[in-house]
Amino acid sequence: MSNYIYIYQGNAKDKMNLFADFDKLDNVKCLPTKRKQVKNKILKYLQDVYLSYTIAKIIRLPFKCFMYDLSEMDINDNDNYTIIMVSNVFFDFDISIIKKISKKKNVKLVLILLDSLDVDTPSARLIRKIYKYSMWNYIFTYDLNDAEKYGFMYLNEHYYSVPQIKEDTNILYDAYFFGALKQGRKQKIIELFKKLKNNNVNARFDIVKNNQHNFNYKDENFFVYEKKQKYIDGLKNTMHANCIIELLQENQKAQSLRYFEAVVFNKKLLTSNENIKKLSFYDKRYMKVFKNLEDIDFDWVNKKEEIDYNYKNEFSPIYIIEELEKIQKSEF
Numbered sequence: 001m002s003n004y005i006y007i008y009q010g011n012a013k014d015k016m017n018l019f020a021d022f023d024k025l026d027n028v029k030c031l032p033t034k035r036k037q038v039k040n041k042i043l044k045y046l047q048d049v050y051l052s053y054t055i056a057k058i059i060r061l062p063f064k065c066f067m068y069d070l071s072e073m074d075i076n077d078n079d080n081y082t083i084i085m086v087s088n089v090f091f092d093f094d095i096s097i098i099k100k101i102s103k104k105k106n107v108k109l110v111l112i113l114l115d116s117l118d119v120d121t122p123s124a125r126l127i128r129k130i131y132k133y134s135m136w137n138y139i140f141t142y143d144l145n146d147a148e149k150y151g152f153m154y155l156n157e158h159y160y161s162v163p164q165i166k167e168d169t170n171i172l173y174d175a176y177f178f179g180a181l182k183q184g185r186k187q188k189i190i191e192l193f194k195k196l197k198n199n200n201v202n203a204r205f206d207i208v209k210n211n212q213h214n215f216n217y218k219d220e221n222f223f224v225y226e227k228k229q230k231y232i233d234g235l236k237n238t239m240h241a242n243c244i245i246e247l248l249q250e251n252q253k254a255q256s257l258r259y260f261e262a263v264v265f266n267k268k269l270l271t272s273n274e275n276i277k278k279l280s281f282y283d284k285r286y287m288k289v290f291k292n293l294e295d296i297d298f299d300w301v302n303k304k305e306e307i308d309y310n311y312k313n314e315f316s317p318i319y320i321i322e323e324l325e326k327i328q329k330s331e332f
Contacts, residue, residue, distance in 0.1 A: 002082040002108070002328060004028040004321060005073065009089045018257075019086065019112075019317045020161040028321060033093045034069045051092060064094035077106065082324060084110040087127045095130060102135035110324065113141040117150065118251045121182060138327070140320065143254035144278070157280060158323075160260040160315040163232065169239050173204045173221075174302045175270065176241035178234035179256075180208040181215055182249040189247065190217050191293060197221075199298040204241070206234055239265060243301045246271035255279060260315055262287070266307040270296065281309050 006022045008030065022028045035051065038044040047067055055061065075081055083101065085093075102109055111131060115123040131139055131150075139152045147154040175196055177189070189207060196203040197219070204221045208229055215224060238244060244267045246258035253275055262269035269276070269287045276282055276289060286307050290296050 002027075002080045002324075004082050004084060004324075006030045006084045007033065007073075007089060007093070008086065009033055009092050018114075018160055019084075020163075021316045021318050022084075022321070025318060025321060031072055033089060034072070036067055036069045064096075068093070068097065070097070073101075075101070075104065075107065077104075079106065081107045082110060082328070083107060084112065084320075086112045087114050087130065088123055090126060090130055091122075095133070099133070099135060108137040108328075109135055110138045110140065111136045112155070112320075113139065113143070113146070113152065116143045116252050116254050117146050119182075119249055120251070121249070138324070144275075145253045153323075155320065157260075157315055158317050158319040160257070160264065161317060162264050162313070162315075163235060165232065165235055165239070171242050171304065172240040173237070173242065174201045175203040175243045175245055176237055177203070177205045177207075177245040177247065178237065179206075179247065180228075185247055185249055186215060192245070192247065193217075193219065193222055195293045195296070196298070196301070199296075201298055201301050203245075204237060206237065235261070238267070241267060242304060243268035243270055246273060248272050263309045263311050264315070266309060266311075268301070268305075268307065270301060280314070281311070283309065 004022075004025075004027055006019060006028055008017055008019065009032070023030045035047065038047050049055070050061060051064065051067060081104075083098070085098065098109065101107055113127050113131065115121060115127055117124060117128055117131075140155050141147050141150075141152040142155045142157070142159045144154055146152055177192075181189070189205065193203060193205050202221070205223065206229070207215070207222070207224045209215050209224050209226050217224070238261055244258050244262050246256055246269060248256065248271075253273075255273055255276060258269060258271065259273075259276065259279065259281075261267065263281045267286075271287065271289055272291070274289055274291075276287055286305075286309070288297060288300060
């Protein structure tokens with residue numbers, strides 16, 4: 001049996017991530033990307049700038065490896081290790097660190113892709129670079145299309161740890177959309193909001209502007225944020241929604257987190273994703289696909305119903321460990 005190390009982006013207190021269930025397993029050690037402690041304020045500022053997410057989206061800077069504390073990543077020569085990393089960690093973590101570790105014969109590396117390869121996002125552009133490195137022993141994707149097209153292993157929807165959130169579930173909104181302003185959907189977002197409002201749907205939209213788009217549409221239930229918002233904040237509004245809206249970006253064919261949220265929290269899902277019908281929890285009573293605004297059944301969006309997908313933790317990433325165990329046993 002292998003010792004598993006899961007490296008994730010953020011500090012040790014950040015448990016609001018998709019793979020938090022790994023922390024429940026005795027054979028998985030969860031390690032955040034941990035920066036070296038710097039007491040000098042000027043040096044601390046320079047470190048923050050050098051390792052910032054904003055800069056990482058634009059350019060990969062050298063020598064980041066010297067700014068991280070790797071003391072907890074204790075790998076001896078007597079045991080076998082499987083290191084699991086998700087693609088977004090490399091916005092923060094220097095890939096040269098992993099290249100060095102990959103040279104150890106008792107270490108195998110797993111890469112989990114958090115975005116579809118064919119979309120135009122900073123994450124996808126990063127993925128298109130790092131997945132080609134020969135050091136990866138296994139590459140998983142949540143996108144069935146990418147699995148078939150590029151030969152990756154399919155996560156089979158084992159992609160979501162249910163967040164521990166304490167929030168009342170009083171319905172405040174008929175419909176709710178939470179997402180970033182990405183390629184090809186700026187005008188679609190505005191038109192969809194207007195259409196919902198004009199058809200007596202009490203909708204709330206939370207849009208992350210990302211400081212790179214001219215986007216000035218205003219409405220009392222239409223909120224635009226300059227910078228990335230905490231996932232937990234959007235989730236709190238999701239809990240108050242009767243129906244979750246999923247609007248995929250251009251060229252995306254795989255489900256977003258909205259699908260997982262709908263199932264886990266028993267919400268309706270109005271989606272532009274035709275491929276939703278292929279997924280295990282698709283239920284035509286509670287999930288509707290629209291290609292055009294004219295396809296939307298506004299009465300269905302507003303109607304309050306008792307919804308139960310009978311979810312039994314099937315999305316949990318702990319099944320990834322089980323799959324890796326089977327694969328590695330078959331290789332010996």
